[in-house]
Amino acid sequence: MDALEVRNLHVAYDRKAVLEQVDMTIPKESLTAIVGPNGAGKSTLIKAVLGMLKRSSGEISILGKPYNPKNRIVGYVPQRGSVDWDFPTNALDVILMGRYGHIGWFKRPSKQDIAMAKEALQKLGMEEYADRQIRQLSGGQQQRVFLARALVQDAEVYFMDEPFVGVDAKTEKAIIDLLRELKQKGKTVIVVHHDLQTVPEYFDHTLLLNRTVIANGPTEEVFTKELLQKTYGGTLAFFTAPGEQRSG
Amino acid sequence: MTYEGWILLTACLVGISCGMVGCFLIVRRMTMLADAISHSILLGIVLAFLIANSLNGIYMLIGATVIGFVTTFAIQSLHNAGVQEDASIGIVFTTFFAIGVILISLFARDVHLDVEHALMGEIAFIPWNTQNILGFEIPKATAMLLCITIFALLIILLFYKELKLTSFDAALALTLGLPVTLIHYLLMGLVSITAVGSFDAVGAILVVSMLVVPGSCAYLLTDRLSMMLLYSCLFGISSAIIGYYGALLFDVSIAGSMSTASGILFLLTWIFSPRYSLLRRFLITAS
Numbered sequence: 001m002d003a004l005e006v007r008n009l010h011v012a013y014d015r016k017a018v019l020e021q022v023d024m025t026i027p028k029e030s031l032t033a034i035v036g037p038n039g040a041g042k043s044t045l046i047k048a049v050l051g052m053l054k055r056s057s058g059e060i061s062i063l064g065k066p067y068n069p070k071n072r073i074v075g076y077v078p079q080r081g082s083v084d085w086d087f088p089t090n091a092l093d094v095i096l097m098g099r100y101g102h103i104g105w106f107k108r109p110s111k112q113d114i115a116m117a118k119e120a121l122q123k124l125g126m127e128e129y130a131d132r133q134i135r136q137l138s139g140g141q142q143q144r145v146f147l148a149r150a151l152v153q154d155a156e157v158y159f160m161d162e163p164f165v166g167v168d169a170k171t172e173k174a175i176i177d178l179l180r181e182l183k184q185k186g187k188t189v190i191v192v193h194h195d196l197q198t199v200p201e202y203f204d205h206t207l208l209l210n211r212t213v214i215a216n217g218p219t220e221e222v223f224t225k226e227l228l229q230k231t232y233g234g235t236l237a238f239f240t241a242p243g244e245q246r247s248g
Numbered sequence: 249m250t251y252e253g254w255i256l257l258t259a260c261l262v263g264i265s266c267g268m269v270g271c272f273l274i275v276r277r278m279t280m281l282a283d284a285i286s287h288s289i290l291l292g293i294v295l296a297f298l299i300a301n302s303l304n305g306i307y308m309l310i311g312a313t314v315i316g317f318v319t320t321f322a323i324q325s326l327h328n329a330g331v332q333e334d335a336s337i338g339i340v341f342t343t344f345f346a347i348g349v350i351l352i353s354l355f356a357r358d359v360h361l362d363v364e365h366a367l368m369g370e371i372a373f374i375p376w377n378t379q380n381i382l383g384f385e386i387p388k389a390t391a392m393l394l395c396i397t398i399f400a401l402l403i404i405l406l407f408y409k410e411l412k413l414t415s416f417d418a419a420l421a422l423t424l425g426l427p428v429t430l431i432h433y434l435l436m437g438l439v440s441i442t443a444v445g446s447f448d449a450v451g452a453i454l455v456v457s458m459l460v461v462p463g464s465c466a467y468l469l470t471d472r473l474s475m476m477l478l479y480s481c482l483f484g485i486s487s488a489i490i491g492y493y494g495a496l497l498f499d500v501s502i503a504g505s506m507s508t509a510s511g512i513l514f515l516l517t518w519i520f521s522p523r524y525s526l527l528r529r530f531l532i533t534a535s
Contacts, residue, residue: 052422070425071425074423084277089412093472097412100424
């Protein structure tokens with residue numbers, strides 16, 4: 001059974017096609033990178049899969065069932081810029097929001113929910129920032145709060161939109177450790193990723209996307225110079241494929 | 249209760265109900281929608297009057313709520329069709345308000361419903377229009393406002409975490425399976441009934457100030473949404489009380505005086521608030 005199966009997905013903004021004929025599957029328990037140039041539709045793909053954008057057509061299955069948010073098997077980490085960091089809330093509170101789906105209507109977070117949120121905060125090395133208003137956190141700390149929030153959602157398949165953008169080295173390490181741990185626990189993590197250099201090191205599965213699927217498979221098979229060139233066109237001047245690096 | 253007591257109670261209820269609901273508009277960056285709804289509901293009130301031929305509060309509430317939804321929906325539709333959001337707000341509410349004004353001047357000339365009243369309210373008349381409820385003579389507008397305030401408080405308490413999450417991160421709310429659109433319209437419904445409840449007292453224009461200003465003061469003082477709601481109510485109450493006595497002192501419109509009071513409170517908060525204040529910024533720059 002695949003973690004994610006997308007069939008015949010088309011998405012358009014103002015009648016202009018953004019994604020065309022996307023067909024792909026992503027295996028369970030993988031760390032998958034979605035890679036492609038700016039405007040390739042990477043974020044759009046995630047948002048369309050999760051129903052945040054209208055699809056012109058397409059069927060989405062997650063863990064073998066048609067996607068339904070009520071099943072709560074999906075965790076989502078949006079781009080950092082997508083929320084209002086001036087919102088009157090603190091780090092712990094934002095992490096608790098990840099529990100809201102489990103808590104149910106008319107109820108308040110239980111002690112157990114709060115304990116989970118604190119544990120997640122600790123795991124990401126943020127315990128001393130629990131009461132900090134979120135604007136007062138650095139970019140990397142904000143990203144770690146988002147990750148901690150995804151963690152307490154206790155999902156099976158995680159979608160993360162550029163979690164590594166604008167973070168410090170310490171946060172990058174914290175994130176990748178966490179992703180590996182999730183994988184070990186049998187979760188699937190699908191990440192929109194920008195930094196080509198780290199793809200082979202971080203991810204075992206790669207989807208090359210440029211408005212449609214260029215290639216999709218194990219990173220060592222897909223992450224080749226030819227396929228990357230095909231994905232990026234002429235814009236890939238400064239990149240050397242991993243094979244060349246090793247031989248050189 | 250004395251005449252003065254009723255007016256103060258009514259004004260405080262306006263402050264509390266608008267203060268609470270306004271907070272969510274502020275954190276959602278949707279205060280202009282408050283402006284739109286508070287004006288559009290004039291049309292709802294007039295239509296309700298023309299259809300039911302009565303100035304009974306219930307009909308007004310229904311009319312205003314329906315028009316509130318229609319306004320929200322029309323703005324969203326125009327925006328989806330490619331019109332800028334602020335432009336869609338401007339187009340929709342001025343049109344609805346204008347239709348309301350025309351209908352008043354056409355059909356409702358002879359009743360207690362005139363444009364000036366709709367714009368400015370007249371809280372000074374409220375204590376004279378009473379109704380016997382459980383043996384007590386209670387001004388109709390105050391009774392309705394009390395019900396609305398309790399209702400708004402209940403809704404906010406019951407759906408607090410859903411309102412909060414959809415305000416902060418609608419995308420996450422969606423993946424958690426929360427009905428984001430429904431909660432949006434629930435809030436818009438709350439804005440509509442709060443606005444119509446306050447309509448008699450402070451009128452359409454000043455409702456906006458009561459929806460926006462107390463919450464904005466509170467926003468400067470706290471980093472917690474729950475505290476912001478509480479402070480906002482307190483600011484609403486203070487504006488009402490200071491405004492009332494200010495109006496007595498200077499012999500001016502009570503509603504106008506209330507809004508001015510809230511404006512002055514905001515100015516003071518902005519200058520002196522410990523976190524985001526002008527004064528602090530000035531001191532930091534100077535040091």
